[in-house]
Amino acid sequence: MIRLLIADDHPIVRSGLRAVLHGEPDFTIVAEAATAQDAVRKAGLADVVLMDLRFGDGMSGARATAAITAAAHGPRVLVLTTYDSDADILAAIEAGATGYLLKDAPPEDLAAAIRAAARGQSALAPAVAARLVDRTRDPAAALSAREAEVLGLVAEGLSNLAISRRLHLSQATVKSHLVHVYAKLGVDSRTAAVAAATARGLISGHPVVHRNV
Amino acid sequence: MIRLLIADDHPIVRSGLRAVLHGEPDFTIVAEAATAQDAVRKAGLADVVLMDLRFGDGMSGARATAAITAAAHGPRVLVLTTYDSDADILAAIEAGATGYLLKDAPPEDLAAAIRAAARGQSALAPAVAARLVDRTRDPAAALSAREAEVLGLVAEGLSNLAISRRLHLSQATVKSHLVHVYAKLGVDSRTAAVAAATARGLISGHPVVHRNV
DNA sequence: TCCCGGCTCAACCTTTCGATTGACCCCGCC
DNA sequence: GGCGGGGTCAATCGAAAGGTTGAGCCGGGA
Known part of the structure; x- marks a missing residue:
């Protein structure tokens, strides 16, 4: 039983x-x-x-x-x-x-x-x-932990400067990560990256508890 | 019955x-x-x-x-x-x-x-x-149909130029709509607008049917 | 051991975006 | 009829983002 x-x-x-x-x-x-x-x-x-x-x-x-x-x-x-x-x-x-x-x-x-x-x-x-x-067959398409972290903050609407401060990085590093993210996702802008990542379920597209302002 | x-x-x-x-x-x-x-x-x-x-x-x-x-x-x-x-x-x-x-x-x-x-x-x-x-109490916060349409395309990762072509508008008009969207959502960038709109459920946050590349 | 990949940063340049101002048309409402 | 708001467009300017090149550090695997 x-x-x-x-x-x-x-x-x-x-x-x-x-x-x-x-x-x-x-x-x-x-x-x-x-x-x-x-x-x-x-x-x-x-x-x-x-x-x-x-x-x-x-x-x-x-x-x-x-x-x-x-x-x-x-x-x-x-x-x-x-x-x-x-x-x-x-x-x-x-x-x-x-x-x-x-x-x-x-x-x-x-x-x-x-x-x-x-x-x-x-x-x-x-x-x-x-x-x-x-x-597992195509690990190249998978984002590294750091890349996913940066992309997550991008999805929250933060600017590169804000992200660099949040993660204690330079803006150059943030840009560097994003360039790699764009290449892996096949896009060329932050919003397109967010859209692609959301569509593929790479970022936890949601649990935002929203109060109706 | x-x-x-x-x-x-x-x-x-x-x-x-x-x-x-x-x-x-x-x-x-x-x-x-x-x-x-x-x-x-x-x-x-x-x-x-x-x-x-x-x-x-x-x-x-x-x-x-x-x-x-x-x-x-x-x-x-x-x-x-x-x-x-x-x-x-x-x-x-x-x-x-x-x-x-x-x-x-x-x-x-x-x-x-x-x-x-x-x-x-x-x-x-x-x-x-x-x-x-x-x-209904605060209609100002609600996006107009056109604004929501533009924002939806932004959420898909399109640039202002691409949006203007898709909707048969000039880039100026797209920018104009976005300025209003930002004001209504209280943000100052397109990614932040998408994040805010997704959080508030203003755009249909998803039914993208994704095939894993 | 060496090499590769991830992570970090810098400088430079181009494109896009955001902000502002001002304008016109059309429609519905007072 | 006037007024306001939505939708359309233009021009300009500064800021942010994207693209490129190059480089150093570190850890793990060949």
Whole structure:
């Protein structure tokens, strides 16, 4: 019997998972969590945690995943989310997720992935797996950590001068990084780079919590 | 008895909605649709359509909504989505949606909104309603159609020259629009404008279907 | 060991962008 | 009819960004 924890902030999704998994005789849902913090708290109860990546409030699913997998003998974490952006995928895998499934997966795949995760086997959605092999096959297209950091600040609207100050660099260095970024992305301006990076999911295109001014 | 059509590309969400709505005696789910096209086809069967805005494939929920509400004596459309960005909200309302609910809404609210929609009454999630009143209270902050159009192209990485050609304008006009955009958003560069607009959901921050190069 | 790649910086030049001023047309509203 | 706002365009100027060349440092892999 595989004990499951459902961590998702949407009641409808939790209901859907309950309904979909109810028919499987070897699954038992031992707890649900509507926040990432709650998921970390209840993780000990389960063998496999079904983890969403984005929660309405502060803590991200990736951080919760890291907290859960850091513990010895902790449960496996199967990420189950809507998004297949590179930034999300990498964050989840680095956080120690055992598998990564998209919410549009058919129920059979979900059950299979849960059983695989329970055995400690990695289970990746085909789209996610494709992204990863692309990345490893052509590492040249991947931005270095520093380049991604600079690009992230560009995406926030900072000028080169502001970025240089933020990172304690000279403007020359910032420009240098950006030249490399442009070359790797095949663009020739900062806004085009941001657009390309957002489209490819290289930067975490979003969690800006917006208050309506 | 209110006849419902569930239009969502995620099997899990459809299961969740079925489960949540099953307990309501005055609801009957007459059909489900996994694509926007399918939703348009089956719309005639229902009194109220629960419509997601983003589908995996081409057609958007907003366009499907427009197609459905364009028909005489068509069903009401209650948008039920994850996103509360201005661009999504406006697109749905302009398309003729009767209500707009977020997927993190509690099931009671969902049932209430469906009954309201069936009666032809508008039902808006509090967060969505707040966005709308903010917009009407301070129309100065809202971008004009042309300004939003220009900003959208800026977000795609086009230069002023490229934008002027795309819209059959002079560069001077493009600059003029951008000056107004910057003033309204309180920024002073194109990338900052894109960041601000994305954060506030003024531009449709994304459905770029990306193939991994 | 040497070489490569990432990270850092400098100087210089060209292009683009942003800011300002001023102008005209058209439409809807008072 | 006047007035305001949106949309269009022009000219100018300074600032920022982009492109190029060149160079030094450091760490890891061949």
